[in-house]
Amino acid sequence: MDGHEPSSRVEALxxxxxGSNAAISLIANVLVGGLMGYGIDYLAGTLPLFxxxxxxxxxxxxxxxxxxxxxxxxxxxxxx
Amino acid sequence: xxxxxxxxxIQQVASIPFMGFDIAVTNQxxxxxxxxxxxxxxxxxxxxxxxxxPGRLQSFVEMTYEFVEDMIKGTAGRAxxxxxxxxxxxxxxVAVCNVVGMVPGAYTSTSQLFVTALMAFGIxxxxxxxxxxxxxxxxxxxxxxxxxxxxxYWLIIPLELISFFARPFTLTVRLVANxxxxxxxxxxxxxxxxxxxxxxxxxxxxxxxxxxxxxGLIAAFIWTGKKSMLWAxxxxxxxxxxxxxxxxxxxxxxxxxxxxxxxxxxxLEVFVALLQAYIFTILTCVYLNDALHMH
Numbered sequence: 001m002d003g004h005e006p007s008s009r010v011e012a013l014x015x016x017x018x019g020s021n022a023a024i025s026l027i028a029n030v031l032v033g034g035l036m037g038y039g040i041d042y043l044a045g046t047l048p049l050f051x052x053x054x055x056x057x058x059x060x061x062x063x064x065x066x067x068x069x070x071x072x073x074x075x076x077x078x079x080x
Numbered sequence: 081x082x083x084x085x086x087x088x089x090i091q092q093v094a095s096i097p098f099m100g101f102d103i104a105v106t107n108q109x110x111x112x113x114x115x116x117x118x119x120x121x122x123x124x125x126x127x128x129x130x131x132x133x134p135g136r137l138q139s140f141v142e143m144t145y146e147f148v149e150d151m152i153k154g155t156a157g158r159a160x161x162x163x164x165x166x167x168x169x170x171x172x173x174v175a176v177c178n179v180v181g182m183v184p185g186a187y188t189s190t191s192q193l194f195v196t197a198l199m200a201f202g203i204x205x206x207x208x209x210x211x212x213x214x215x216x217x218x219x220x221x222x223x224x225x226x227x228x229x230x231x232x233y234w235l236i237i238p239l240e241l242i243s244f245f246a247r248p249f250t251l252t253v254r255l256v257a258n259x260x261x262x263x264x265x266x267x268x269x270x271x272x273x274x275x276x277x278x279x280x281x282x283x284x285x286x287x288x289x290x291x292x293x294x295x296g297l298i299a300a301f302i303w304t305g306k307k308s309m310l311w312a313x314x315x316x317x318x319x320x321x322x323x324x325x326x327x328x329x330x331x332x333x334x335x336x337x338x339x340x341x342x343x344x345x346x347x348l349e350v351f352v353a354l355l356q357a358y359i360f361t362i363l364t365c366v367y368l369n370d371a372l373h374m375h
Contacts, residue, residue: 024250
């Protein structure tokens with residue numbers, strides 16, 4: 001808001017999309033992590049171990065995703 | 081009156097037996113076909129004339145095209161322009177489905193998990209295929225970001241794997257959740273409006289209340305000069321009339337307010353419909369960018 005005029009309409013929309021992403025990213029990452037952990041446990045027969053581990057991993061992955069989304073830069077056009 | 085979730089029910093309209101299966105034609109399938117027809121008609125009619133000075137429809141189509149083009153260039157770079165047909169289709173389909181869902185009585189096809197999940201997982205599989213096709217097995221290097229020290233591999237690889245596989249789920253859920261939430265909100269406020277109207281006896285309440293209030297005011301004025309029981313009683317009746325006017329007025333406002341909310345939320349929902357189409361598309365571009373350029 002501090003005199004930060006978006007240069008185009010696309011950029012303004014991109015800001016809105018970033019905000020809308022964060023919460024669902026976090027939840028989906030935790031759930032997918034837990035699911036993957038449960039899969040490992042199901043195959044290895046070590047039920048609560050990997051599921052709990054991967055739930056926390058999923059939380060970390062969710063935070064990491066949000067961090068990356070908020071810091072994303074436009075790509076270099078030369079990288080063809 | 082039907083509940084707020086009734087609008088998401090799939091109803092079978094007709095059934096086509098096909099090789100032992102039953103291809104059901106549902107209200108949802110019909111809305112999707114309508115959306116598809118609108119979308120195709122828009123593009124075909126808009127690009128048919130190819131005028132140098134575009135007419136209204138043609139300039140709308142050109143604006144949409146340039147909007148999507150800008151979006152791809154901004155996120156996936158020039159290399160992403162090869163996938164223009166896919167991304168344009170995704171954008172138009174989601175946008176048109178969302179907007180068709182805003183038409184009263186129409187079904188919102190993007191509120192069904194199956195529709196969005198099919199698109200999201202399709203895009204996900206497509207992106208993986210593009211990644212392996214462009215980079216071969218080096219594509220697996222995407223799970224190890226550049227500059228990671230080797231003693232952090234045990235942590236970073238599972239993290240990257242989880243966030244990679246979470247992508248289609250976020251894509252699916254975000255669109256469905258937004259569409260469902262908006263439509264439920266609309267339906268609930270519509271329910272309030274109907275309930276208030278049904279319970280309100282507002283108009284006669286206000287009319288008679290107003291009459292008694294005026295009579296009461298005059299009576300109270302006379303009572304100050306000529307203190308008799310009759311005028312006092314009439315003044316009390318007037319006070320009751322004032323209360324009736326207020327409560328009846330409140331009833332009218334209470335009927336009116338949900339309608340105003342519906343009006344505002346409808347505008348908001350049309351915006352959300354377009355915004356969600358935009359988000360769905362831009363994330364497709366971002367994932368495509370990862371497959372094309374890695375990071």
